[in-house]
Amino acid sequence: MKFAIISDIHSNLAALQSVLKRAEELKCDDIVCLGDIVGYGPYPNECCKIVQETTKLTVVGNHDHASIGYTDIDYFNKFAKEAIIWTSQVLNENNKEYLKSLPSFLRIENIFCVHASPTTPLEWNYIISLYDAIDNFNSFEEKICFIGHSHVPVAYSYEEIPSYETSEKIQLLDGFRYIINVGSVGQPRDRNPNACFGIYDNDLNLFQLQRVAYDIRATQKAMRNANLPEFLVERLLFGR
Numbered sequence: 001m002k003f004a005i006i007s008d009i010h011s012n013l014a015a016l017q018s019v020l021k022r023a024e025e026l027k028c029d030d031i032v033c034l035g036d037i038v039g040y041g042p043y044p045n046e047c048c049k050i051v052q053e054t055t056k057l058t059v060v061g062n063h064d065h066a067s068i069g070y071t072d073i074d075y076f077n078k079f080a081k082e083a084i085i086w087t088s089q090v091l092n093e094n095n096k097e098y099l100k101s102l103p104s105f106l107r108i109e110n111i112f113c114v115h116a117s118p119t120t121p122l123e124w125n126y127i128i129s130l131y132d133a134i135d136n137f138n139s140f141e142e143k144i145c146f147i148g149h150s151h152v153p154v155a156y157s158y159e160e161i162p163s164y165e166t167s168e169k170i171q172l173l174d175g176f177r178y179i180i181n182v183g184s185v186g187q188p189r190d191r192n193p194n195a196c197f198g199i200y201d202n203d204l205n206l207f208q209l210q211r212v213a214y215d216i217r218a219t220q221k222a223m224r225n226a227n228l229p230e231f232l233v234e235r236l237l238f239g240r
């Protein structure tokens with residue numbers, strides 16, 4: 001089975017469409033979405049509809065939760081907060097119900113899927129170091145835990161000697177377990193502005209990161225038309 005693992009779309013329609021096109025070209029059997037479908041970007045309704053129609057394997061993210069009033073917006077910085085308020089005003093009822101229905105984690109075959117961390121899925125803690133990762137390995141039993149949230153792709157493995165992997169292609173070893181951040185479709189922050197997602201092939205035991213160019217200017221134009229914060233508009237061009 002070949003899975004496309006996507007995360008942090010953030011209402012960026014052009015990025016989502018480019019990623020789904022690549023997933024189709026690569027003949028993925030299924031799509032897994034790790035949350036933050038909305039927030040920051042200009043197309044929350046369109047992105048919710050597409051994700052809902054494309055896959056049943058979706059977990060909720062902190063921006064999704066905040067946009068339906070489930071997470072306190074004081075937790076966010078002022079730009080994120082502004083975008084969440086805008087999102088909550090434009091989201092239609094169907095999509096609000098859809099976001100409310102999403103689980104906080106999923107177990108699919110040998111993978112555990114969560115937006116932020118397997119230990120406390122709804123506390124939105126970040127895993128951004130090997131030490132954070134080590135604290136989380138006991139919270140799932142599967143071979144791999146896929147996460148998003150930080151918008152920076154990275155992989156950690158933990159056996160006798162913990163290791164840190166940054167390569168874009170990882171041959172997953174027998175007896176090893178992994179926490180893999182698949183990066184962000186709609187707002188990458190690793191200084192590469194191209195949309196980012198992962199492909200996991202459980203027959204070949206292979207994980208591969210994908211980068212896809214998309215029409216950034218189109219997303220920026222729509223953000224300006226929606227009066228979303230200029231800081232959020234600008235950062236898309238630089239991937240940070």
Ligand code: ZN
Pocket residue numbers: 008010036061063149150151
């Ligand atoms: Zn996010």
